[in-house]
Amino acid sequence: MSAKAASPERVGTRAHSLGRLEHEFGVVLRRVKRVLAERARAVHPDLPASSYLMLSYLDESGPCRSSAIAELFAMDKGAISRQVQHLADLGLVERTPDPADGRAALLAVTDEARRRMAQVQRDRRRWLDERLGDWSDEDLLAFVDTLSRYNASLDY
Amino acid sequence: MSAKAASPERVGTRAHSLGRLEHEFGVVLRRVKRVLAERARAVHPDLPASSYLMLSYLDESGPCRSSAIAELFAMDKGAISRQVQHLADLGLVERTPDPADGRAALLAVTDEARRRMAQVQRDRRRWLDERLGDWSDEDLLAFVDTLSRYNASLDY
DNA sequence: GCAATTGGTTGCGAATCGCAACCAACGGGA
DNA sequence: TCCCGTTGGTTGCGATTCGCAACCAATTGC
Numbered sequence: 001m002s003a004k005a006a007s008p009e010r011v012g013t014r015a016h017s018l019g020r021l022e023h024e025f026g027v028v029l030r031r032v033k034r035v036l037a038e039r040a041r042a043v044h045p046d047l048p049a050s051s052y053l054m055l056s057y058l059d060e061s062g063p064c065r066s067s068a069i070a071e072l073f074a075m076d077k078g079a080i081s082r083q084v085q086h087l088a089d090l091g092l093v094e095r096t097p098d099p100a101d102g103r104a105a106l107l108a109v110t111d112e113a114r115r116r117m118a119q120v121q122r123d124r125r126r127w128l129d130e131r132l133g134d135w136s137d138e139d140l141l142a143f144v145d146t147l148s149r150y151n152a153s154l155d156y
Numbered sequence: 157m158s159a160k161a162a163s164p165e166r167v168g169t170r171a172h173s174l175g176r177l178e179h180e181f182g183v184v185l186r187r188v189k190r191v192l193a194e195r196a197r198a199v200h201p202d203l204p205a206s207s208y209l210m211l212s213y214l215d216e217s218g219p220c221r222s223s224a225i226a227e228l229f230a231m232d233k234g235a236i237s238r239q240v241q242h243l244a245d246l247g248l249v250e251r252t253p254d255p256a257d258g259r260a261a262l263l264a265v266t267d268e269a270r271r272r273m274a275q276v277q278r279d280r281r282r283w284l285d286e287r288l289g290d291w292s293d294e295d296l297l298a299f300v301d302t303l304s305r306y307n308a309s310l311d312y
Numbered sequence: 313g314c315a316a317t318t319g320g321t322t323g324c325g326a327a328t329c330g331c332a333a334c335c336a337a338c339g340g341g342a
Numbered sequence: 343t344c345c346c347g348t349t350g351g352t353t354g355c356g357a358t359t360c361g362c363a364a365c366c367a368a369t370t371g372c
Contacts, residue, residue, distance in 0.1 A: 017296045018281045024303045026212060029188060031310060032181070034230040050359080056182060067319060074190040076361050081321055083359090103319045103368045125174045131309050140173045143306065146299045147180045153287050154187060206328080223350060232330050237352055239328090259337045259350045 042120045043113070044090055051083050055092060055109060059117045063108040065098070092116075198276045199269070200246055207239050211248060211265060215273045219264040221254070248272075 009016045040052035047055070054069060066084060070077040084107060087093035092113035098104035109117070132140060165171040196208035203211070210225060222240060226233040240263060243249035248269035254260035265273070288296060 012297075014285065014293050014296060015281065017293070017300050018284050019277075020300045020304070021284070021296075022277065022280070023216060024300060024307055025184070025188070026209065026216075027307045027311065028181070028184070028303075029209060030213075030228060031307070032185060037230070048358085053182065053185060057186075060179060060182075065319075072186060074193070077320065078322075078362080079360050085321090098319090101319080101369070105320080121175070121178065124178070125171060128174050128177070128310075129170065132306075135309070137170050137173070139302075140170060140177075141168075143302045144173050144176045144180060146295075146302065147184075148176070150288075150299065151180055151183045151187075153291070154284075155183065204327080221350075233351065234331080234353075235329050241352090254350095257338070257350080261351080 039120055039124065042123070043116045044092060046090055047092070048083070048086070051087060054080075054083060055087065055113065056117065058093065058107055059109045059114060063096075063106040065104050066107060067104075069107070195276055195280065198279070199272045200248060202246055203248070204239075204242070207243060210236075210239060211243065211269065212273065214249065214263055215265045215270060219252075219262040221260050222263060223260075225263070 009019065036052055037049040040047045040049045043052065043055070054073065057069070057072070058064070066080050067077060069075075069084075070080045073080075084093060084095070088095060092110055094108050094110050095105040096108065098106050135143075165175065192208055193205040196203045196205045199208065199211070210229065213225070213228070214220070222236050223233060225231075225240075226236045229236075240249060240251070244251060248266055250264050250266055251261040252264065254262050291299075
């Protein structure tokens, strides 16, 4: 509690809320950072934590190109290339040549990866549901809707 | 839009909300990952993006030990030691011996770092405020309160 | 058909992390 | 008081990762 405001704004002002927002997202980030590694391991023992987000995105958004991933994650395309190579070696991602462009390849998660990801997500949701036991369905839905609106406001 | 649910749950169920929650936090993560690097640069051109969160935590939570940081970020204490060393070289962090324990040292941000962080936070809040222009003060406050409750529910 | 661009891979140097060994200081017994 | 186990922190080392740049292949535009 007591999200100590380092700034001298009056409590309840918009500026104060924005400060608290940054603070709370900081908490989220630190927790996620801790959780991500074990989630990656749960999918595959040799899956680097840094690749989990990428695999997760591919899983839920469908096939796309390496270059799209590179831009989305603001990473070098070389680094992406190696990560994809590793994921392919692990049998989690398949590269199929893009029929529309001979240079490009479409990345897609394998059935095996989809199964494993689904299992990990089920476990995660069970854990979440337990932690949010005192949240009503309406509370949760409202929260997700607002978070979604927040993302929509910030993603240009 | 259309947060495509890979899972076959019926829309509106609690399970569906939990799935959306994961999705939206994924969006948050990718955006934050993109933003963090430039924020770090704004504080100091030689500040590694990975150290920004640490400096930010020190700035808003006050002095603490390296070991506390290591546990909070789930990182090796050796890695923390080097990061702190680097931050000290940059003049952003000071190490003062802990009067209560001769082994330990208390980390604290320098005045210079505090000024720079404050400036970056001001800019960031201005940007945020602009993006959230169509949010009422009540919307924003409710969102922060709910996010805070969410963190409280998950942080044990 | 040739030049410029784009998608992707690879080589290389720099930086980072985890593990482990290590040192110094604290603390609880015998 | 003297040990000995524990804790806070630094350092060495091997492995991994990233960014930059050079490079190849395929596409697009003129």
